Amino acid sequence: MADAPRAAVVVEDLTKRFRDFVAVDHLSFTIAEGEVFGFLGPNGAGKSTTIRMLCGLLLPSEGRAQVAGLDVARETEALRRQIGYMPQLFSLYPDLTSVENLEFYAGLYGLRQPSLGTRIEELVVRLDLEAVRGQLTGTLSTGWRQRVALACAIIHEPPILFLDEPTSGVDPAVRQQFWNLIGDLAAEGTTVLVTTHLMEEAERCARLAMIDRGRLIALDTPQALRDGLQGLLYEIDADPLLPALEALASAPFVMDAALSGATVRVRVAEMGISREAAIRDALAAAQVNVVDIRAGEPSLEDVFISLVGDREEASAR
Amino acid sequence: MHDLAIRTEDLTKSFGEIRALAGLDLEVARGEIFGLVGPDGAGKTTTMRLLSGLLRPDAGRAEVAGLDVVERTEDVRRLLGYLPQTFAMLHELTVAENIEYFADLYCIPRGQFAQRSDELLSATGLTEFTGRRADALSGGMGQKLALICSLIHRPQVLLLDEPTRGVDPVSRRDLWRIVYGLPAEDVTVLISTPYADEAERCNRLGVLVDGILQTVGTPQDLVARQTSRPIELQATEQRLARNALEKLGGVETVAVVGQALRITVRRDGPGPEEVLKALDGAGVEATEAHWAQPRLADALLAIAERCGKDG
Structure with a gap:
């Protein structure tokens, strides 16, 4: 029998409270190495808060999480090199060009010439950035900006990637490109946790976790979730x-x-x-x-609606 | 009353060297839900800003309900509701206060707007949340509030610029339920969307690419005009299959749909069996190739792809 894949992310009873509001409520799940793991849920369900905790940017109120074998609450410095994080609003410097932004993020992660130059050219090709390499990112359209942001988030070749609604505002052709890249990175062994509101994108994940009001309400493959409707x-x-x-x-x-x-x-x-x-x-x-x-x-949207349904209003923040 | 809610003639706008909109001729009938689709940067937002009088055209003209947008900007604004991609809500104000504020902007007497406000709050399910501050709303609820604010003055024409971006499926349904009810209130809707399933809900669609209106028709028309046909197949190594298919003659678009690969092939292109054979020849394992039902998403992708290659 083959060995079970190693876990890249282990989350146990992870909880975050903001005063009396419970944003994340005893979440537990495991993500295998090289898995594309989708995070679904209504706006305000606690997805971004969970990701911030997993990136070591927010301290859990309770419970624990390990990412790449590191405790997210205690080993934040070491964690930073192991992960790439693309938040909903990724900070690009608007008065720097696409390539200058890449150079800046590469510098943050300690990449030096000549490997830095090679890495940047590799990403320019992979994300098709040639046309905008010299353009100030402040003048780019959303789709292009998101592409540059993704390139910045993976400049240091992190084994684990957290993408928070990476395709929001991105047109269908570019979304295909994004997801092809996500699939390729996973095939190369990168673990990806990604949030989306688009069920066609969720279909491309190996497994999906549905979150509502901070709680895990379903966790399975897209096929099994559809079959269970x-x-x-x-x-x-x-x-x-x-x-x-x-x-x-x-x-x-x-x-x-x-x-x-x-x-x-x-x-x-x-x-x-x-x-x-x-x-x-x-x-x-x-x-x-x-x-x-x-x-x-049955579609994933049917599953989503049946699990979350009209309760969205009450849970939204 | 005017039968055309929106009419543009040779509408043109450039930003520096970038030609955002090149000679747009568009007619939207009263009571229509008209969808503007096309890739990022195609000119959808520019069209809406020109229609709302926020931008002045370099050439050509635009009319809303028969009124010239440049000459009668103030009158047009009263007839128009506009929900831009980033709606300027007042974050420190509550839901109710925001609605009041926008009603004041449109000079609606307090007595008159109460009923309208109640109607819209109940249609959006926000009635219980009137006391919540705007900055404490979720993305979906925020968009609903923005929609209420843009409808408070009973506009004849509503411009919605990607209103469901970043909105979850439940809120997306709610928003569409409201949009669908608008023609019954004699409101004409011009909506832009990046999602094919939303485009399908429009009466007619205009496909913009690089500032040029490529085609106009009902969603069914657009699907029927497709000259290429879709094939779906399964591949063990998706990346290898994708690369091989992109190089294969007669293949127009390659997309991944769920766990399957979906390609469109030209009339003279390969059929399912030939695709499998070609992949096999390239050393790529693939199975279950079959003709699939054409979809709007294929048509939109193909139009964007074709224009991209020309440009």
Whole structure:
């Protein structure tokens, strides 16, 4: 039998309180070396706070965490060399060029010529930064800025990478590029913890942790999370659309109804029978014309909504 | 009443040497939800700033509800709601105070705005949070408050610049539920979004790349106009497969979707079997190649890719 992969991150009962507000509430999980681990949850769920603790930037109130075998509360200095951290607002110097920013961060991590120059050129190629290498980062668009920020965060080749919403405001083509790079880094052995609100991105993670109000509410592979969803899914093309949504959202057998593109997507309680007739009846009563009803496949968004649902308001900060 | 909520003619704007918008001709009908899509830096935000009168065009003209934006900026502003990417909320004020502040900006008498405010608060689920300071709101709730503030004066036309950026799936649904209800109130919406699933919810889409409007149509039109077709496949070594596919003739785009690879191939390009054969020839292990259902995301990626290569 092959050895179990070593753990890059071990979190036990990690807790953070700000006065009487519990931002992170006894979180426990383990991330294996080379794993792409996704962190999902509503805005304000405690994801960024957890990452800050794992980077040694915030002291836990309770519990403990080891990153690369180092205690995040006590071995902060040694930890810094082992990790790359890209916060939601990464500080680039706006009056320095892309390459000058890279040089600055390289200097912080003690990289010296000639290896510094080689490393920077490698990143310019990997992140396709040639076109903006001499441009002041203050004048870059969000997508470019995020690319330069990611390059800065990995300049010292950290074995463990924390990315907090790295693709926020980044267009689809560049998002693909980001995630290809994340996948490549993981294939080379880098461990990646990444937060995102986009379920298509979450699908690319090996495992996902869902956090709500500071607590871990689910932890599994994307496939297992989808398989575990309660209820049956139907997709309905109807005319008019909005009354169809309203009628189904208020039907008692419907657990969840939403628009997905120009289709109404509903999740209904499983009763061992097809619920198509019930859906048709509810829509007929609302004088909605049904164009098509078909069975739907569970998506990660369905899982997210079913676990977090309407409780978002109460938990948000 | 005017049937066109937004009309631009040859609208052009440059910043120094950068041409942000080059001769935009756009017509948005009253009551439409019109989506502006396209890569970062395509000119979506510039379009909205020109429409709101915050920027002056170098050439061409723009009308909102039949009024020239440059000549009648003040009147246009009263008809317009604008939610920019970074909305200037007053952080030390509460939710209720922010709404009041924006109502005052638009000179709405206190008596009149109360009902409107209640309506919007309940539609966004923020009623319980009127006493919370704006800087203590989560990203999703902050965006909802911003949306309330931009709707408080009952605008005829609403400009939304990537309103769901950084917003979680639950709040994203809430925001879209509100947007969807706006045409019923006779509000026309121009919204920009980087997400294909949101673009699908618009009545019509305009695809901007490098300041040029590449195409306009319903989401279905855009999918139907696609000349390339999608194939999905599984590969053990994703990186090797990606590199090999990018070099393969007839392949237009390569993307990773979940654990699968999704490519689009031109009409004269390879089919699933040929793709597998080609990968095998390159020493890359791949399986389960099959034609997939075309999607809007493919079309948007292909348009951006094609323009990128031309430029």
